[in-house]
Amino acid sequence: MTVQDFETAARTRLDPVHADFIAGGAGDEITVRANEEAFRRLRLLPRVLRGSAVRTQEVTVAGSRARTPVLLSPTAFHKLCDEEGELATARAAAAAGAIMIVSMASTVAVEDIAEAARGAGADGAPAPLWFQLYLQPDLEFTEALVRRATDAGCTALVVTVDSPVRGAHERDLRNGFLDLPDGLRCAHMVDPHEGGRVRSIAMSPEISWAHLDWLRGITSLPILLKGVLHPEDARLAVRHGADGLLLSNHGGRQLDTVPATVELLPEIRAAVAGRVPVVLDGGVRRGTDVVKALALGASAVGIGRPVMWALAEGGEKGVRRLLELLREEVDQALALCGACGVQDLTPDLVRAPAWGPPPLPLPGADTARPGGVVS
Ligand SMILES: Cc1cc2nc3c(=O)[nH]c(=O)nc-3n(C[C@H](O)[C@H](O)[C@H](O)COP(=O)(O)O)c2cc1C
Numbered sequence: 001m002t003v004q005d006f007e008t009a010a011r012t013r014l015d016p017v018h019a020d021f022i023a024g025g026a027g028d029e030i031t032v033r034a035n036e037e038a039f040r041r042l043r044l045l046p047r048v049l050r051g052s053a054v055r056t057q058e059v060t061v062a063g064s065r066a067r068t069p070v071l072l073s074p075t076a077f078h079k080l081c082d083e084e085g086e087l088a089t090a091r092a093a094a095a096a097g098a099i100m101i102v103s104m105a106s107t108v109a110v111e112d113i114a115e116a117a118r119g120a121g122a123d124g125a126p127a128p129l130w131f132q133l134y135l136q137p138d139l140e141f142t143e144a145l146v147r148r149a150t151d152a153g154c155t156a157l158v159v160t161v162d163s164p165v166r167g168a169h170e171r172d173l174r175n176g177f178l179d180l181p182d183g184l185r186c187a188h189m190v191d192p193h194e195g196g197r198v199r200s201i202a203m204s205p206e207i208s209w210a211h212l213d214w215l216r217g218i219t220s221l222p223i224l225l226k227g228v229l230h231p232e233d234a235r236l237a238v239r240h241g242a243d244g245l246l247l248s249n250h251g252g253r254q255l256d257t258v259p260a261t262v263e264l265l266p267e268i269r270a271a272v273a274g275r276v277p278v279v280l281d282g283g284v285r286r287g288t289d290v291v292k293a294l295a296l297g298a299s300a301v302g303i304g305r306p307v308m309w310a311l312a313e314g315g316e317k318g319v320r321r322l323l324e325l326l327r328e329e330v331d332q333a334l335a336l337c338g339a340c341g342v343q344d345l346t347p348d349l350v351r352a353p354a355w356g357p358p359p360l361p362l363p364g365a366d367t368a369r370p371g372g373v374v375s
């Protein structure tokens with residue numbers, strides 16, 4: 001019935017080493033916990049007597065239209081959870097009309113994922129696929145991968161910029177989980193020029209804004225940066241031509257002790273000043289979490305671990321159920337907030353008791369409900 005149920009159920013199905021890989025984070029996992037705790041601390045302040053019998057969850061983000069504001073953040077290695085791996089995830093996402101961000105570290109290739117999504121979209125409309133990229137120092141390889149994602153029909157690129165080195169996942173180190181089990185591999189890293197050798201994904205401290213400028217020059221797809229946390233970097237991202245931000249701390253898996261993402265949202269929104277959309281991930285577990293993030297100015301939210309848990313629990317059906325239960329919870333929360341759709345969610349609906357003054361109003365945000373008042 002809940003995301004929490006999926007987590008509990010997944011624990012009984014997964015190899016404990018893989019369950020730790022999914023649930024774990026960097027260092028003391030302070031940020032892992034902070035993400036969920038921050039949502040719990042926020043309070044919703046609903047409006048009354050202005051709802052509608054018909055509510056919509058449709059959003060358009062960076063040119064991609066989705067039937068739900070909940071998207072699937074990129075997560076590696078879906079075949080650890082289900083033998084169909086990302087194919088199962090893609091079918092479930094397409095059925096829900098949700099944007100799926102394909103991880104560069106997926107165990108199925110983007111071409112095959114796109115094919116699965118096409119076959120499963122409701123009313124013939126395929127749900128958008130985005131592609132997540134770790135920029136590789138080998139630019140020729142990176143460019144070839146961008147081309148593959150583009151040719152497969154991906155409608156945006158998500159560049160993960162929070163990983164100049166890999167986060168220290170102490171659970172994985174203790175468990176000796178350092179590589180994929182035999183038979184599984186990162187489908188995008190198989191190098192046809194080198195007799196099928198599988199490259200490892202470089203997480204490189206030499207990646208800089210110059211690489212982003214290079215990427216901007218080789219693709220016309222929208223580029224979102226994933227993992228920008230400092231407001232100054234948010235401003236720089238816009239200046240370098242980013243089309244959006246995925247405000248993320250990698251689910252607490254990179255630098256430990258960074259703030260919860262929802263805590264940073266007002267500041268990041270103010271820094272980009274409405275110029276690009278901001279998607280948020282980290283700790284989203286309830287429909288009320290989705291509503292809080294949207295009210296604070298996110299254009300959509302991403303979920304990471306919940307997808308892996310649902311996949312482990314019930315494969316494609318599990319992920320379908322996960323997306324459906326979040327849709328139901330969001331709808332319930334919208335109705336109880338007096339909102340007809342995500343456009344009605346405004347910062348005044350959120351109270352942050354422990355964080356001092358209420359968040360700054362969004363630039364240009366209109367807190368009055370469209371449609372006027374009955375006098
Ligand atoms: C098992 C796992 C694998 C992940 N793999 C990737 C990845 O390949 N690329 C990436 O940018 N982020 C990756 N992430 C981070 C997610 O995209 C996302 O930021 C994070 O999981 C959101 O937090 P949540 O799990 O609390 O929803 C991964 C996260 C998990 C849990």
Ligand SMILES: O=C(O)C(=O)c1ccccc1
Pocket residue numbers: 076105201250253
């Ligand atoms: O574990 C992660 O968070 C992650 O981003 C990742 C990236 C590449 C391979 C495996 C995991």
